[in-house]
Amino acid sequence: MAMSSDLQWRYWAxxxxxxxxxxxxxxxxxxxxxTGAAIAYFLNPLVTKLTLAGLPRALSVTVLMLAMIGIVILAGLLVIPSVIAQAVQFTQTAPDLLERLQQFVTARFPNMQGVEEALQNSLVAMGETIRERGAALAQGVWRSVSGVVSVLIFMVITPVVAFYLLLDWPRVVKGADDLLPRQHAPVIRDLAGQIDRSIAGFVRGQVTVCLILAAYYATALGLVGLQFGLAIGVVAGLISFVPYIGAIIGGVLAIGVALWQFWGAPGSIGAVVVIFAIGQILEGNILVPRIVGNSVRLHPVWLLFAISAFGMLFGFTGMLIAVPLAASVGVLVRFGLSQYLASSLYQAPGPAQPLNEDDRL
Structure with a gap:
């Protein structure tokens, strides 16, 4: 006996x-x-390629996991401490930077004497807020990661989960497919394929783009000699996960520091501006089209809303699942719209047919 659509909707709800x-x-x-599931999903295509090349799946998973752990350890020893140190130093230097900015503005624009006091108070308050909240924000993010499980447990469980999920990925997918309701299995498989392509195209592609941009910005700003260049470059690259946000925040920070550090040397300030201009050209015209692709339809506003909403509701875990859920909801909404556009509710009624002689009263 077929289940009614109303009852099916109740079960799904x-x-x-x-x-x-x-x-x-x-x-x-x-x-x-x-986190382990996300790592497994990210690395599964590489495992599949190695398997097709002739390596046993267990060996392929082991090689990739060891490589990933080595990269994480190397980054933890060489990059992350420097980034954190520069970020902390920046929060401590921010009040002095903003005070110098206020002195620069009042010295070069004497007609603004009427707003000098308000400007000074605002900049001082902003600097103190950065100093007070900067460390608190970093500690809060860290506590959200290690509040219930310690850092050691987190670092042990995550790779173990990723390893076993990668090892059993074909069986996990087959088991999920066997549980699909037979009546709707073809439609669900089609939607799951679209969701997978959307998530894979955006997440795998955008993570790669973010890492490339972080390396580019950090290296370029370091070569220019910008103070805090490593921290600003890494942050600008990593938050490029949301399009335009990384370039805007990183550019404002870098140019602000450059004005404070290189005032009187317009060449160095111009170099910082050129670095972010080149970064935008690379991101918009080369990296995103070639790595992410043009078929991934995930609007930046929708992505930003999903990350904010799920982060507020479910903490750091919610932020991790925000992008996959945003991509899934986008596919489901497009499917619902296509069903609506093909339905009689949307379609215009056809022309009235003349009645036959037998149908007339």
Whole structure:
């Protein structure tokens, strides 16, 4: 006996509410498992390529996991401490930087004497806020990662989860396919394929773009000699996950520091501007079209809303699943719109047919 559509919608709604409830209650506990699943999803295409090349799947997974762990350890020893040190130093230097900016503005624009006091108060307050909140923000992010499980447990569980998921990925996919309701299995498989292409195209591609941009900005700003260039470059590259945000925030910070550090040397200031201009050209015309592709339809505003909303509701774990859920919702909305446009509710009624003699009263 076929289940009515109303009853099916109720089941799906209960499943969605149950998922949200589990995420709400166990968000911090699920963090290493969600992170491990994300790593497994990210590395699975490479494992598949190695398997097709003739390597056993277990050996392919082992090689990739060891390479990833080596990269993380290398970054933790060489890059991350320097970035954190520069970020902390920047939060301590921000009040002095903003005070010099206020002196520069009042010295070169004497007609602004009427607003000098308000400008000074605003800049001083902004600097103190950066100093006070900068370290608190970093500590808050760190506590969200290590609040329930310690850093050691997190670092152990995540690669173990990623390893076993990669090892059993074909069986996991087949098991999920076997559980699909037979009546809707073809449609669900088609939607799952679209969601996978959307997530893979955006997440895998955009992560690669972010890493390239972070390396480019950090290296270029370091060669120019910009103070805090490593931290600003890494931050600008990594938050390029949301289009335009990384370039705007990184550019404002870098140019502001350049004005403070290189005033009187317009060549150095211009070099910082050129670095971010080249970065935007690379991102918009080379990296994103070639790596991410033009078929991924994930609007920046929708992405920013999803990250903000899920981060506020479910913490750091919510931010991790925000992009996959945003991509999934986008595919489902497009599917719903296509169904609506093909339905009689949207289609104009056809011309009235004349009645036959037998149909007339």
């Amino acid at each position: 209960v499943a969605a509410l149950g998922f949200a409830a589990v995420l709400w209650v166990l968000g911090d506990v699920l963090l290493p498992f969600v």
